[in-house]
Amino acid sequence: MTVPTPVDPPQLYRSPAFAQGMILPEGPVLFVGGQNGVDAQGELLDGLQAQTEQALRNLLAVLAEAGSGPEHVAKLTIHLAPGIDPTAAYGATRTVWGDHRTAVTVLAVAPARPGALVEIDAVAAVPR
Numbered sequence: 001m002t003v004p005t006p007v008d009p010p011q012l013y014r015s016p017a018f019a020q021g022m023i024l025p026e027g028p029v030l031f032v033g034g035q036n037g038v039d040a041q042g043e044l045l046d047g048l049q050a051q052t053e054q055a056l057r058n059l060l061a062v063l064a065e066a067g068s069g070p071e072h073v074a075k076l077t078i079h080l081a082p083g084i085d086p087t088a089a090y091g092a093t094r095t096v097w098g099d100h101r102t103a104v105t106v107l108a109v110a111p112a113r114p115g116a117l118v119e120i121d122a123v124a125a126v127p128r
Helices: 048-065 086-097
Strands: 005-007 021-023 029-035 073-080 103-108 118-125
Touching: 021 073, 029 048, 048 086, 048 118, 073 086
Parallel strands: 073 103
Antiparallel strands: 005 021, 029 118, 073 118
């Protein structure tokens, strides 16, 4: 086994977008710190869609640098600023992330960076 395995008990809803649980394969585990929608110069992009897409591109860059990728992610945590409709963020997520199912937690919390609307962190396997 080289990629996380979804755990979807038959008595629970099976979402096409996320898994109820994920089993990581044996090996190194990467914890990706919260990524905001900032560009390479540290500038915060404008709007939820732009910030979400950039946060995911930043997350993908960290995964790639570690020798991993979205197919190895077991868990995403998406922190949205209070009052943000999560359905608006889902569309932006699919644009960059694609159809990689993972366990997901979505929380409404005030991001530490002023003006940030979203922050995303992850737990991933690093293939040997």
